[in-house]
Amino acid sequence: MQERTIVSTKRPFIGTSWKMNKTRAEAAAFCQSVKASPLAACENAQLFVIPPFTVLTAVAEALADTAVIVGAQNAHWQTAGAWTGEISPLQVKDAGGMLVEIGHSERRTFFNETDETVALKTAAAVRQGLTALVCIGDTLEDYQAGRTAETLRRQTEAALSKVEWTDTTSVIFAYEPVWSIGDGGTPADPSFADEQQAAVKALIERAIARPLPVLYGGSVNPTNCVELATRPHIDGLFIGRSAWDATGYLGIVRNVIDRLA
Numbered sequence: 001m002q003e004r005t006i007v008s009t010k011r012p013f014i015g016t017s018w019k020m021n022k023t024r025a026e027a028a029a030f031c032q033s034v035k036a037s038p039l040a041a042c043e044n045a046q047l048f049v050i051p052p053f054t055v056l057t058a059v060a061e062a063l064a065d066t067a068v069i070v071g072a073q074n075a076h077w078q079t080a081g082a083w084t085g086e087i088s089p090l091q092v093k094d095a096g097g098m099l100v101e102i103g104h105s106e107r108r109t110f111f112n113e114t115d116e117t118v119a120l121k122t123a124a125a126v127r128q129g130l131t132a133l134v135c136i137g138d139t140l141e142d143y144q145a146g147r148t149a150e151t152l153r154r155q156t157e158a159a160l161s162k163v164e165w166t167d168t169t170s171v172i173f174a175y176e177p178v179w180s181i182g183d184g185g186t187p188a189d190p191s192f193a194d195e196q197q198a199a200v201k202a203l204i205e206r207a208i209a210r211p212l213p214v215l216y217g218g219s220v221n222p223t224n225c226v227e228l229a230t231r232p233h234i235d236g237l238f239i240g241r242s243a244w245d246a247t248g249y250l251g252i253v254r255n256v257i258d259r260l261a
């Protein structure tokens with residue numbers, strides 16, 4: 001199992017969530033391809049993979065001797081109890097996860113995730129020593145009404161509001177415009193994304209007097225990955241569809257690290 005912590009400021013982070021995809025065999029095949037690549041030992045970027053709970057332990061074990069961090073797509077704010085269908089941060093850690101994604105727009109939209117539950121979950125995840133990867137993002141309505149900055153400020157402040165900070169507390173943000181995610185999504189213009197991320201980073205520094213990485217996610221692909229990842233305030237990429245097969249994922253990693261070398 002993986003024992004490292006990720007307070008790393010290594011830039012860039014490049015990771016993928018598989019969302020509700022992959023059988024055990026498909027997950028194993030992905031891990032095998034990653035392990036066969038020299039990028040499995042990559043030191044120029046912090047790679048991470050976020051599989052579904054059903055294969056979390058298998059993926060964590062398969063990638064244990066690589067530089068790839070493994071995480072979960074969600075976790076509850078309680079450590080244990082009568083919460084049918086939920087998984088606690090303690091269980092994520094016990095299953096081999098080092099990181100937990102919190103507040104993805106699909107959870108906010110379809111599973112009633114709120115700023116309050118994101119705050120509770122973020123605090124609970126870091127209490128267990130997990131890295132919290134907090135997703136924030138404006139809806140199309142926000143974007144069209146010019147409310148992007150306001151929404152990001154509200155979500156960011158809420159996510160940070162309950163965290164008890166220590167030297168090893170590890171929180172990462174991902175700016176993921178809701179209008180850019182998934183089929184039919186439009187990738188954000190890199191300058192627009194960079195501008196939003198600069199504002200989020202400044203807000204974080206004001207709020208907690210330390211910098212935190214802010215990644216970009218939403219329709220990242222082999223063509224736009226370098227332009228996004230090389231913007232000054234984009235600390236990495238969080239990828240869905242284009243990284244669900246290992247070749248696609250490794251191709252994006254290669255494109256980005258070659259450019260940053």
Ligand SMILES: O=C(COP(=O)(O)O)[C@@H](O)CO
Pocket residue numbers: 016017018019104135176180181182183185217218219220238239240241242
């Ligand atoms: O949702 C995400 C991006 O999905 P795409 O399919 O790349 O648009 C991000 O959270 C990674 O899962």
